[in-house]
Amino acid sequence: MHAPASISPVVVNGQPCALPQSTLASATLLHVLRNDLALNGPKYGCGLGQCGACTVLVDGIAARACVIPAQGVAGREVTTLEGLPGRCSVTEGLHPVQQAFVDEQAAQCGYCLNGMVMMAVALLERNPDPDEAAVRRELSGNLCRCGTHVEIIRAVLRAAVLMREAQA
Ligand code: FES
Ligand code: FES
Numbered sequence: 327m328h329a330p331a332s333i334s335p336v337v338v339n340g341q342p343c344a345l346p347q348s349t350l351a352s353a354t355l356l357h358v359l360r361n362d363l364a365l366n367g368p369k370y371g372c373g374l375g376q377c378g379a380c381t382v383l384v385d386g387i388a389a390r391a392c393v394i395p396a397q398g399v400a401g402r403e404v405t406t407l408e409g410l411p412g413r414c415s416v417t418e419g420l421h422p423v424q425q426a427f428v429d430e431q432a433a434q435c436g437y438c439l440n441g442m443v444m445m446a447v448a449l450l451e452r453n454p455d456p457d458e459a460a461v462r463r464e465l466s467g468n469l470c471r472c473g474t475h476v477e478i479i480r481a482v483l484r485a486a487v488l489m490r491e492a493q494a
Contacts, residue, residue, distance in 0.1 A: 334346075337404065338363060338405075339404070339405055350395075355382070356368055356394075371392075371438075374393070381445060386403075386405075386451060388444055410443070416492040421443075422489045426481045427485075429484060430477050430480045445468055446461075449482070
């Protein structure tokens with residue numbers, strides 16, 4: 327029996343994954359994460375890059391996994407919601423952004439929250455002290471059909487405080 331001719335390495339949540347080229351060539355990143363790696367944090371919403379429910383980090387940059395061909399992340403580092411607890415070196419357990427969303431009860435159905443949380447992490451890694459306008463700008467492309475925007479914005483601002491306190 328022959329091994330697949332070509333395997334592309336991807337690092338997902340700090341773990342190297344080797345996926346056959348055939349898988350990568352024919353699927354979106356979201357499909358591979360959910361169906362091959364059982365990482366169901368990223369959600370399928372619109373499938374068109376328009377709602378943000380599928381957001382992941384690729385080399386630390388927020389990206390919409392439903393429109394990225396899986397082969398586009400070969401050799402890159404992907405972080406999903408499941409990988410966030412290990413991403414903040416100064417806290418244990420939940421990532422401070424996740425904790426702040428819990429504290430502020432910033433969910434109704436929760437479908438949009440993966441994208442909101444991942445966008446918030448990307449923002450706070452770039453800018454540890456954003457004002458409300460910056461948070462609103464960052465999240466403006468992420469849709470919440472339940473209308474929990476006020477709580478979500480409060481959660482991101484609270485997360486910024488938690489992260490700064492943890493690093494002090
Ligand atoms: S599911 Fe990817 S942007 Fe909507
Ligand atoms: S909490 Fe339901 S879509 Fe945002």
